[in-house]
Amino acid sequence: MGQQITTASFTDEEFECFRARLLDNLQSLKQLLQRPGFGVAPPSxxxxxxxxLVDRQARPLSINKTILERSGDPQLALELNxxxxxxxxxxxxxxxxxxSLLEQEMQLSMAHLNELLLPExxxxxxxxxxxxxxxxxxGLHAMTDEQRFxxxxxxxxxxxxxxxxIQIEGDEPLSLRARDVTLEGANTSFQLHFRVTPAQFADLFNALQLVTPLxxxxxxxxxxxxxxxxxxxxRIPLFQQAIDGRSAEECQRAVPSRVDFGSGWVREGAYELFxxxxxxxxxxLPVSSEENSLAVAAAGGLPALDELRLHAGTVWPWNRVVYDPAQGGHLRVEIRSLPAGPSAIDMAANAAMYIGLAVGLQSQINEYIPALPFGTLRSNFEAAGQKGLTAELMWPHPQQSQGLLKQPVTDIARSLLPVAKQGLVQLGVENxxxxxxxxxxxxxxxQGINGAIWQxxxxxxxxxxxxPHAALVQMVQHYRQHLEENRPVAQWR
Structure with missing residues (x-):
């Protein structure tokens, strides 16, 4: 979705051409994935x-374009709102x-942006x-003035x-209606990208899915x-509902949403997800390129697959496969389920646990798949979103022949800490x-504390x-103070 879009109206012919090119892109991708050496490199x-962007009253500041222009930083990008x-x-x-490198860069980038926001x-x-x-x-007045949005x-x-x-249950249920997708812009995430080789993709993707509820x-x-x-x-129910383009009939007939946990365990590899x-x-958004991807792939070249990449940017599974033609072409998994915050050290720790667990469980994933039906895994995801650290999840009994056992998520996570360490050692992370x-x-x-419980x-x-409103304002101000100290949330007063 970073691609520039110059119009919001498209003809039937443009849709027809785009669909044909999508199918060509799929065939080109299949050839690439079969090419010896494609996407092979050390994991990154x-x-x-x-x-x-927030003012001193803890209210949103709608000046993202102004700050982007002040910064001039190519690593900074506009968002929906x-x-x-x-x-x-x-x-x-x-x-x-x-x-450590990710944590340091987050701290430096936030400090630089705070300097740019001093006038406000x-x-x-x-x-x-x-x-x-x-x-x-x-509402539309809140949307960033970019044609793509x-x-x-x-x-x-x-x-x-x-x-x-939008209907979200909770201590104080919320019901909303909207004509546009700007409510989705309330969500901010810390999205990880993990480079994966084609040969390892299925097992590693399934392992990432397995640990996502945790x-x-x-x-x-x-x-x-x-x-x-x-x-x-x-963020989970809000994202799923605020950008759901399905009609009422499609919802009734269980047509998959563009925001979904997935339709099942991956059986072969990345191609099936695309x-x-x-x-x-x-x-x-049927914006077609001039590239003949089939001809490029047949000649041994590296097609950009612009149509496939643009289309993938309009589908938002919580773990999304990414094709990138950079660095000789490669595959990544975009991990979309983590929220932004609370502190840089917390986010870096989340990344270490997530990736360490997935790599540590990769070799065992084919033992977990028959022991944990995908529908149960999806239910775990919803339960984790609802209850956080207080959730109980259905998890395979240590002796898997005894079936699923309802366990506190904290017990499951604690038992898997050695597995996460093993996975990080396998990646070559320093002790x-x-x-x-x-x-x-x-x-x-x-401590039984994460960001949600602290808030x-x-x-x-x-x-x-x-x-209540004044309490929320002061809570956000206290949150900011702890954030600037960059201590783990479990140590926040």
């Missing part, structure tokens, strides 16, 4: 950090000290959903044929939306790095002397 890690920006971190090799007395805030948002902060919003609205309806529970940081106390990770995107989801970041996770489990507790404490 990248990330995108989405942030709020005017009060959000995204920083694209420099990819690093997985061996060595990758998580503002600051950047990595937090899943800003608790002080109001309904008036959303308005074209996407119009395409989804036209496809749906009715208002976007990581959502450990990292939850979005307990409020529009001053309503909802899920521990409210094929699902093409065959299950109609194009929204001091492993111990440092896994100790952050272990402390979170010991809820701090809010309730402040409500003893303040009205």
């Amino acid at each position: 890690i990248g990330a995108e950090l989405e942030m709020y 005017q009060f959000n920006l995204e920083y694209n971190l420099t990819p690093v090799l997985a061996a060595g000290r990758p998580f 007395q503002g600051y950047v805030l990595p937090i899943g959903i800003l608790p002080t948002l109001k309904r008036s902060d959303f 308005s074209a996407l919003s119009r395409a989804l609205a036209d496809k749906r044929g009715s208002l976007f309806c 990581m959502v529970a450990l990292a939850a940081n979005s307990p409020f939306m529009l001053e309503h106390k909802l899920w521990h990770e409210t 094929a699902e995107m093409v065959h299950l989801h109609a194009p929204l 001091s790095e492993i111990d440092s970041y896994l100790s952050v996770i272990e402390s979170r489990l010991d 809820r507790r701090e809010y309730h404490r402040l409500c003893r002397k303040l009205q």
